[in-house]
Amino acid sequence: xxxxxxxxxxxxxxxxxxxxxxxxxxxxxxxxxxxxxxxxxxxxxxxxxxxxxxxxxxxxxxxxxxxxxxxxxxxxxxxxxxxxxxxxxxxxxxxxxxxxxxxxxxxxxxxxxxxxxxxxxxxxxxxxxxxxxxxxxxxxxxxxxxxxxxxxxxxxxxxxxxxxxxxxxxxxxxxxxxxxxxxxxxxxxxxxxxxxxxxxxxxxxxxxxxxxxxxxxxxxxxxxxxxxxxxxxxxxxxxxxxxxxxxxxxxxxxxxxxxxxxxxxxxxxxxxxxxxxxxxxxxxxxxxxxxxxxxxx
Numbered sequence: 001x002x003x004x005x006x007x008x009x010x011x012x013x014x015x016x017x018x019x020x021x022x023x024x025x026x027x028x029x030x031x032x033x034x035x036x037x038x039x040x041x042x043x044x045x046x047x048x049x050x051x052x053x054x055x056x057x058x059x060x061x062x063x064x065x066x067x068x069x070x071x072x073x074x075x076x077x078x079x080x081x082x083x084x085x086x087x088x089x090x091x092x093x094x095x096x097x098x099x100x101x102x103x104x105x106x107x108x109x110x111x112x113x114x115x116x117x118x119x120x121x122x123x124x125x126x127x128x129x130x131x132x133x134x135x136x137x138x139x140x141x142x143x144x145x146x147x148x149x150x151x152x153x154x155x156x157x158x159x160x161x162x163x164x165x166x167x168x169x170x171x172x173x174x175x176x177x178x179x180x181x182x183x184x185x186x187x188x189x190x191x192x193x194x195x196x197x198x199x200x201x202x203x204x205x206x207x208x209x210x211x212x213x214x215x216x217x218x219x220x221x222x223x224x225x226x227x228x229x230x231x232x233x234x235x236x237x238x239x240x241x242x243x244x245x246x247x248x249x250x251x252x253x254x255x256x257x258x259x260x261x262x263x264x265x266x267x268x269x270x271x272x273x274x275x276x277x278x279x280x281x282x283x284x285x286x287x288x289x290x291x292x293x294x295x296x297x
Contacts, residue, residue, distance in 0.1 A: 005079045008067035012083030012234075015060030019217070019230055020090045021053025026222035033219070034151040040215055050218075057214075061186070069190045073251060074262065077242045078118035081110065081269070084234060091227035099227065102277055109272035110235055116265030117242070129250050130188045133201055139248055140205060143181040143240070144212065147174035151216050165280040168224025171216055172232025173273065178213030179233060180240030182206050187245055228276065235273050239266050 026032075029043040029050075044050045067076055088107070091097040099107070130136075151174055185206035189197060197203050213233075220229045243266055245251065 004067065004070035005075075007063055008071060008076050008079040009083050011060050011063035011067050012080045013060075013086040014063060015057055016083065016087045016090060016230065018053045018055075018057030018060055019087075019221070019226065020094060021049055021056060022214075022218055023095060023221045023226045025050035025053065026218060029222065032222050034148075034155040034216070037215065040219065044215075044218060054214075061210075064183070065186060065190055068187055073187060073245050073249070074117065074120065074242060077238050078114045081114040081117075081234070081238050084110065084231065087230055087234070088227055091225065091230075095226055097225045097227050100277070100281065102275065103228065106272040106276050107231070109268050109275070110231075113265040113268030113272065116261045116268065120259075120262035120265060130191050130200075130202075131248055131250075136188070136201060136205075136248065139244060140181050140184065140209075143177050143244075144209060147177045147216065148212060150174050151219075166224065167277055167280055168220045168229040169232050169273070169276045169278055171220035171224070172229040173236050175213050175216040175220060175229070176233035176236025177240060178209050178216060180237035180244070182209035182213060183237060183241045184245055184248060185209060187241070187249065191249070232273050232276060235269050239269050242266060 025044075025047045029047060030039070032040045032043060034040075064080075067079075071079075084107070088099075092099075131139075151171070154170070182205075185202045188200075188202045189206065192200060192202065217229070217233060220233075242262075
């Protein structure tokens with residue numbers, strides 16, 4: 001791993017550390033709802049722990065800007081994904097979260113997909129060309145509107161009294177689309193003259209997308225396990241960044257075997273999200289004698 005790849009890995013590791021602060025702050029906040037955005041913002045801004053997490057995440061994003069200025073997008077993406085080991089370590093070590101066999105299988109699919117993307121990245125090149133504003137908005141505005149609609153509609157729909165608890169995959173996916181859109185804008189910002197950024201839509205797209213993404217992520221962290229939510233969000237965000245960014249910035253497609261490896265790796269990463277369980281496993285019922293219904297203690 002060269003130093004540019006080290007910066008890319010560190011950016012995601014620092015980013016996940018900031019999210020861990022968000023998770024720690026979530027239990028001390030009032031209930032967060034997508035239908036009450038101002039209340040959600042007030043709860044987050046009033047939490048010192050959340051503010052510390054936001055600063056740490058900002059450092060991670062700054063490192064990501066450096067990484068994207070040093071590495072082609074296809075080469076940076078697998079390094080970003082490899083930092084998921086930091087997420088798993090934090091979730092299991094700091095929050096006592098656990099993964100079942102199916103969830104571990106999803107992690108292995110991501111690992112395999114990341115290896116394929118890394119192999120394909122060797123055949124890519126080009127710095128990328130920022131698109132015209134109409135094409136940028138055509139590609140990104142639906143990625144803002146769709147997740148917001150899903151988030152609000154989920155909160156408007158009452159949960160059944162006996163509904164099984166969700167693992168948070170859906171909220172992880174919608175947050176991932178928003179975060180990936182923010183990273184698309186960030187990628188464009190690294191390819192423009194800093195003195196011209198204020199006259200472009202990139203910084204404003206970034207601020208809107210990252211703000212919406214963090215809001216959805218915070219609500220999901222309050223309701224669900226961090227590893228599952230952030231795993232889904234990261235897999236979707238990085239796949240969105242890779243595939244949409246390749247089209248948006250007209251990056252060169254790899255030659256030879258890499259031409260098939262890149263989409264195959266992206267498909268495996270997407271499959272990992274699809275195969276994640278949508279509902280938590282029910283806890284075994286405990287009898288007064290201290291035995292489960294199956295009779296085992």
